[in-house]
Each structure stands twice: as structure tokens, then as C-alpha cells.
Amino acid sequence: MSGTFVGMPAFPTAAREALADSQLRHNLAHATGTIRAKRARVVAEVEDWEELRLAGAAVKERALLDLDTQLVRLEETLTANGATVHWARDAAEANAIVASIAKAHDAQEVVKVKSMVTQEIGLNEALAADGIAAWETDLAELIVQLGDDLPSHILVPAIHRNRAEIREIFRSRMAAAGRPAPIDLTDEPAVLAAAAREHLREKFLRAKVGVSGANFAVAETGTLVVVESEGNGRMCLTLPEVLVSVVGIEKVVSRWEDLDPLLRLLPRSSTGERMNPYTSTWSGITPGDGPQEVHVVLLDNGRTRALADEVGRQALRCIRCSACLNVCPVYERTGGHAYGSVYPGPIGAILNPLLKGVGHDDQIDSLPYASSLCGACFEVCPVRIDIPSVLVDQRAQVVDAHRGGVPKPEGAAMKGAAYVLGRSRRLSALERLTGLGMRFARRFGPSAWTGARDLPEAPEESFRAWWQRTDGGRKDDA
Amino acid sequence: MTDARTEILARVREALAGSAIDIPEPATPRDLAPVVTPDVIDLFAERVADYRAVVERCGVDEVAERVAAALPPGQVVVPPGLSIRVADAVVDDGSLTAAELDRIAAVVTEARVGIAETGTIVLDHTADQGRRAISLVPDTHVCVVREDQVVADVPDAIAVLDPARPQTWISGPSATSDIELDRVEGVHGPRTLHVLVVAGKR
């Protein structure tokens, strides 16, 4: 029942449309500004933040570079803990697995925790085609789902809606999905949240099957981790008899202690809190407590393609905190929809081409150009993904792909530059030991990009050219 | 056709083949105060309160009385191993359904660890805390944390927690900022979190 990104116009067109929407621009500027300030405050509290970032990047990198061993280990420990492990090469396989589990329990509906991976694979639509309703239970996702809409931000997916619109959506749509909104519904956020609580509680209490993603999967212990705020995650992970978690293979970390830097980095980077309200961990089945049938679907869907890209594979470290969105001058003014994917913003601009490959879809090919290469995303990224370097490398790949695979001299030069710059920022033993990396990146980072700014563009008007010509959409487009 | 598992693992190996792989050893900073000092307890109380939870400190002989005072009208559920006496409470034997729990007003539990830096309480759902559902469905959660359970920061907690146990890390009451970024306390989890920090050993 929700919309789809397929067939979206390419980034410049979608961005122009989004910029025309003043409500969206206002909401986004407010949201990104507020979250940026909160993040800065709590990050400043942590004295060893830069060391923590290095540690976070290292635990993710360590697991990725040893991914086959880690996945086999995860399967072993999960199985030993009583969970059933499934493997899915692509979206269709993953969806079929979830549907068959629901059908085996005669479930007509499942309750879902907000999860980007299930959006990526279009699980709700696939289940609907099988006659199974998938209820989103995160407040923002509920707003998006009831509004038959698309999420626009990783963290606050309904940020493009204001309170009056949300009230209208609840009033007109809740009844068809279950418990109707109260007649005296106002547009006070607390009142709207209470209406969502009542509406969803009915579903939590009767649900037989819960569906989740996972923020982290610990190979050594067979533990999955879900980080959330509202408690809808706890509901979905605790009350149903059956739990199915769809987990991208890049979510694995090797050891229990590896959660330590990540659980410190994620909430501060994401919501700007010292810790998010709720984190749930579970290791398979606990007799007498929670779901007694636990499934884990390990999903590839392009991740091995990204892993094969030596420059780009660092994008798989992403812990979906959305800090890079909130600092991005492009994202702030265009919003998430313009990226045409569940992964918006700077990370989306590299992750989508990496997962899907370039050269066969204009929308995807336009994404590496959706940036002014200012470098702010790298500065805030808790796992130190060097998004600008990957963007430049992706541009080279787009240029190559459009020449039938024959590299242009400029394309090759750009790739070389990206490689060298990428290398200079890659984790090295020196960085880890001394924290020199940050000083190095600060000195050479952004300025190193001035050279890259005049590299060749994609066919037609590039995003960046459009951005400059119109002053980021502030000037008229004509 | 090969099965998905074989194919994915083969793709992973192929993707990594040829890369010079130098697996970095993570070095998480751990130079944090390992001992429980009065400052840590103060910080814990302050940080929990920051999330708009109710925080009270008391001596061990006052606990039962403070718990009683913190409870709202209505039925109370307690885990089977709770060390505090709560008058007229339903002791969970695992048979209450979610719908039955929904008619219960409050739950009293103990905790496994308190984390000062982040104002977090960690439950590992052993007998003094009970299964996950009882501390989730009722609208008020009264949680008793002993001072000697409070650690300085996340790494100290990770070190004492057993990954085999299901865990719930709680930092304040349930909250959302999904509507115009206005923070609203209380969506699906307990809307009231009342934390009692108890001096002295059990």
C-alpha cells in the first residue's frame, strides 16, 4: 500500500520538483538544523570521539574483510541458539522466505519494526501480493504508510509532513487499517502520538508474526541488535510467537565487545542523544521469553557487488545514522525523495550505484553527481566512510560505463585520483594508534577536492552545474 | 542451480579475492573509570533524570515503601524473583497473555546494570526482572537499581553483560520526535519510568 521509487525521474529533475515545494524545504531545514545542533552537543561531550570513530570503522572493516568466515560463524551460532537461518541472493528470494513463514502460520498480517532493508526489498508490497498485510509500527512509518507515501529521511521518514497533514492522514485513513482515530483528534504531537499508540496496540496484542531488520548481528554469539526509540521495536520483537529478521550481510560484526564503539557512536550521531530510549538484543530463542520461533534471513541483494569495489566497499560500514544527510547542503534543500531510493542523501548517492551497478539506469547514474563534494559527510560519519572519494570514483565508473567500458583519459585520471585520495584516508595502523588520521584529513581533506571539482561531467546538465547555475535552486530555473 | 548460501559465500570470497587484506584490530578506548565512585552514582541519577524519567535515591530499608509510593492505582505485576515485597502484586508465572498484561497498570523490576555516562538501565530478564513482556506492556515501569550495579560507561557494561541473555537497554521512557521533531514521551513502551537508586548491598 505504500508508493514506490521505481521509475523515479533522475536526480536533477526530482530535485527541481522538490525544491519547488516550500513546505518540504521549510521542514527539512528545520529538521536538519535541529538534529545537527543536538548531535554537535553530545559529540562534544565525548573526549575521545575521534578514537571512537576509528574503533567503529575498524570493527566494521574487520568483519567486512573477513565476511565469509563471519557469516558462516553467525549461521553456526544462531542455529545453536535455536534460530533458523535462511540465505537470500536478492529481494525476491528474501520476500518469498518471509511470505512462506507467515503462510506456514496462517498469518494474514505481520507487525513490522522500521527497517530500511525491508523497504529496500519491497517486502510490504510483496506480502500484500500474497494477501498478507504488513503493518508499519514506527510512528513516522505509520504516517508514511497511511499516507500512501514515501519516506524522505532515514531517521525521521515523515519529516516532509507537518502536524496538520498528519492529523488529516490519521482521520481519513486509520479506520480502513484498524482502530479509527478518535473523533476529537487535534494536531498536538502528543495527541497524535497517543492515537498511534491506541491504533497500533490492538495490532501488537494480536500479532502472530513480527518482522524486523537488525542494526548489528554478532557472529561470535549469534546475537541480533535493534536500536529504537518508541518501543514499537520491543513490541514486535517480544509479543509475537514468530519473529523473522531480515539482515543485510554487511550488518555482521565479529565479537560482542565490537558493539561497544558502535552503541556509543550510533545514538549520538543519529538522534543526538547519549543513548536511544531502547536497545533490544536477542540470541536466538529464550525459553519462556519472547518469540519461540526465530528466523534470520541473510540478504545479499547487491552487497557482494559493493564489496567487490575496493574504493566503494567502505560504504558497507554504514550504520544508517543519517548524520551525513543532516550536514549535506544538497540534501537539506532537496529532501530524500529526490534520490529516488530508500537510501537518500550522501550515503544513498554512493550506496545505490554500488548495490545496483552503473551504466544501465539514468536515475542511478545521476546520483554520484548529487553532491558538491564539500566533505562535510566524511567529517561527521561515525564509521569514517570517505563519501567524497567514493563519489569521485563512482563518477569515473559512470563515465566509463557510458563509453561502453572503454575508459576515457579523464575518467581514468579521476579514478586514479580517487584511489590515491581514498588510500590516503583509509585506515592505517598509524591512524589507529595516534589519531593522526583526523588531523591529516582536516589538513588535506576538503582542499584536496578543489582539483576534483572541475573534472568531467555526466552527459547533459550535471547536478552540480545545475546547482551552481541556480544557486542551489534559490534562483529561478529558466 | 546452486543454493543461495553457496552462491553468496562464493560471491563474498570472489569480492575479497585479490584485495590486500590487512584486517585491522579494533582498539576501542577503554581508559574509563572502572570503579564505582560516588560521582558515578550522581552522574547516573542525573543522566537518567535528563531523559525525563523520575529518579529517586534511597537506602535499602526504604525501598519497599518508596516502590509502593511510586505505583499508580491499579494492578501491579512483579517477576518471580523480585527481592522487594510489593503488596497485592500479581507474580508472573509466564501464563499472562499480552492482552492480560495490557490491563495491568504497572510493573516493578530490578536491573542488571546501570550505565552512568548514558543514563541507561540494562535488563537481562533473569528472575528478578522477569520475561521481556512484563516490563513492556504495562504503562508504568518502576525499576530498582542498586548502587553497586552502576558502571561508568558502555564498555564497562558490555564487559559484565552476558550476550546469551536477551537484553533491553532502557534510556528514559519511550519517546518519539517524528512529528515536526517535537519530543513526545510515551508511544508504545511504558510512558512512565520511575527509577529507584538504592544505596548499600542487597
Ligand code: SF4
Ligand atoms: S554514511 Fe556514515 S554518516 Fe551517513 S548514514 Fe552511514 S554511518 Fe551515518
